[in-house]
Amino acid sequence: MKGIDYFAPPRLEEAVSLLRRYGKKAALMAGGTDFLLRLERGLVQPGVIVDLKKIRDLRGIKSNRAGLKIGAATLMDEIASSHLIQTRYGILAKGAAAVGSIQTRNRATLGGNLCNASPAADTASPLIALGGRARIAGAKRVREVPLEEFFLGPGKSCLQPNEILKEIFIPSPVQRSAGSFQRCTRTAMDIALVNCAVFLSLASKGGVVQDIRIVLGAVAPTPVRVQAAEDVLRGKNPDEKTIEEAADCAAAGVRPIDDVRSSASYRRAMVRVLTKRAIEEALREAGGEA
Amino acid sequence: MARRTKRIRVTVNGERYEKEVSPSKSLLDFLRMDLNLTGTKEGCGEGECGACSIIMNGKLVDSCLILTVEADGQKIQTIEGISRHDRLHPLQKAFAEKGAAQCGYCTPGMIMAAKYLLDHNPSPTAEQVLKAIAGNLCRCTGYGSIVDAVLSAAKER
Numbered sequence: 431m432k433g434i435d436y437f438a439p440p441r442l443e444e445a446v447s448l449l450r451r452y453g454k455k456a457a458l459m460a461g462g463t464d465f466l467l468r469l470e471r472g473l474v475q476p477g478v479i480v481d482l483k484k485i486r487d488l489r490g491i492k493s494n495r496a497g498l499k500i501g502a503a504t505l506m507d508e509i510a511s512s513h514l515i516q517t518r519y520g521i522l523a524k525g526a527a528a529v530g531s532i533q534t535r536n537r538a539t540l541g542g543n544l545c546n547a548s549p550a551a552d553t554a555s556p557l558i559a560l561g562g563r564a565r566i567a568g569a570k571r572v573r574e575v576p577l578e579e580f581f582l583g584p585g586k587s588c589l590q591p592n593e594i595l596k597e598i599f600i601p602s603p604v605q606r607s608a609g610s611f612q613r614c615t616r617t618a619m620d621i622a623l624v625n626c627a628v629f630l631s632l633a634s635k636g637g638v639v640q641d642i643r644i645v646l647g648a649v650a651p652t653p654v655r656v657q658a659a660e661d662v663l664r665g666k667n668p669d670e671k672t673i674e675e676a677a678d679c680a681a682a683g684v685r686p687i688d689d690v691r692s693s694a695s696y697r698r699a700m701v702r703v704l705t706k707r708a709i710e711e712a713l714r715e716a717g718g719e720a
Numbered sequence: 721m722a723r724r725t726k727r728i729r730v731t732v733n734g735e736r737y738e739k740e741v742s743p744s745k746s747l748l749d750f751l752r753m754d755l756n757l758t759g760t761k762e763g764c765g766e767g768e769c770g771a772c773s774i775i776m777n778g779k780l781v782d783s784c785l786i787l788t789v790e791a792d793g794q795k796i797q798t799i800e801g802i803s804r805h806d807r808l809h810p811l812q813k814a815f816a817e818k819g820a821a822q823c824g825y826c827t828p829g830m831i832m833a834a835k836y837l838l839d840h841n842p843s844p845t846a847e848q849v850l851k852a853i854a855g856n857l858c859r860c861t862g863y864g865s866i867v868d869a870v871l872s873a874a875k876e877r
């Protein structure tokens with residue numbers, strides 16, 4: 431850790447040009463709750479740290495007709511306690527509130543949670559369910575990627591070496607839509623064993639499911655959408671049997687691992703339970719039966 | 721080549737400091753070693769135990785997971801800064817009275833977490849107290865006396 435240099439540029443362009451200047455030697459940091467651990471353990475050995483927290487353009491929550499923009503360096507706690515997010519994008523507020531302790535949420539950022547690309551990231555599943563898109567700044571332009579294509583594997587995102595995640599955009603929810611976020615974990619502060627986010631809309635009050643996204647975290651190398659389970663429900667007015675069928679489908683569609691926290695088979699069983707719960711709750715909230 | 725140190729300015733417990741620090745030094749080490757404020761403890765050094773909790777710009781944070789250079793221009797409060805002259809903070813008194821400190825190692829962090837709670841929610845329920853200290857581990861007390869102390873301090877204030 432000798433001779434590390436540190437920059438906290440006030441503008442995004444400066445951060446991008448620092449990345450270009452230092453190449454592989456540079457490491458980006460936002461809240462640092464994950465990065466500093468890896469630095470301490472020698473898992474990363476950067477020559478230069480580029481701290482993104484001073485960049486105004488990366489902070490804050492803004493909404494308009496089209497939807498919601500959240501700067502990548504916005505704090506987890508700001509997201510968890512934002513009234514706007516709690517009321518209109520509730521599953522994201524719940525996901526953010528599930529991250530670590532308050533000490534961590536006061537430091538950790540949304541962009542950091544996503545860019546670390548942990549399969550268990552608690553904000554990733556809700557954001558994918560909500561149809562979120564990542565806006566990524568490079569040297570020349572900003573490109574947009576659906577969040578479900580953002581993650582490539584554990585610790586791997588689609589960010590190129592000179593790129594910085596700028597913000598997340600979430601389209602405004604359509605009428606009669608609602609979601610649910612469920613997770614199970616060993617202790618209050620631990621990362622999720624499994625998490626599940628569902629977001630759906632109904633064609634009419636009490637009517638058929640028009641659109642639905644079911645997203646699972648911690649059961650595959652990346653957060654995953656289980657489209658087979660979505661297909662079971664789309665266009666239907668689901669009864670208990672259909673919901674169970676969708677939950678079975680979700681459990682069959684994942685590839686959980688055994689690790690110190692839990693066995694694969696327990697995770698798979700929990701996928702079934704959480705998916706069922708999430709579908710039921712989302713249907714109730716949207717004004718359907720169940 | 722990279723410079724070895726950076727100059728920073730911080731306000732800690734109302735006092736202003738200007739220092740040269742290594743960019744890789746944690747804020748916890750800076751407080752303890754450079755400023756001699758050893759009330760803030762290191763338990764895990766990994767953001768798990770909360771022993772190093774401080775309040776920076778009004779937010780409760782783990783100082784072990786912050787670089788000193790990140791604190792440039794910020795206002796910090798540590799356990800040493802919450803008593804007024806020789807009068808203990810109501811939380812400190814309540815912890816003493818309720819036996820909420822046994823070995824005492826978690827206590828400074830616990831009190832900072834409790835203070836952050838009471839600053840935002842002056843009359844919390846027991847459940848809210850437990851939630852507020854979820855990031856602070858105590859190996860001795862079993863938490864019961866800590867919750868009692870926080871609740872009784874809330875009544876005092």
Ligand code: FES
Nearest residue numbers: 763764765770784
């Ligand atoms: S020493 Fe900082 S959280 Fe344990």
Ligand code: FES
Nearest residue numbers: 822823858859860
């Ligand atoms: S009193 Fe010993 S760890 Fe809490």
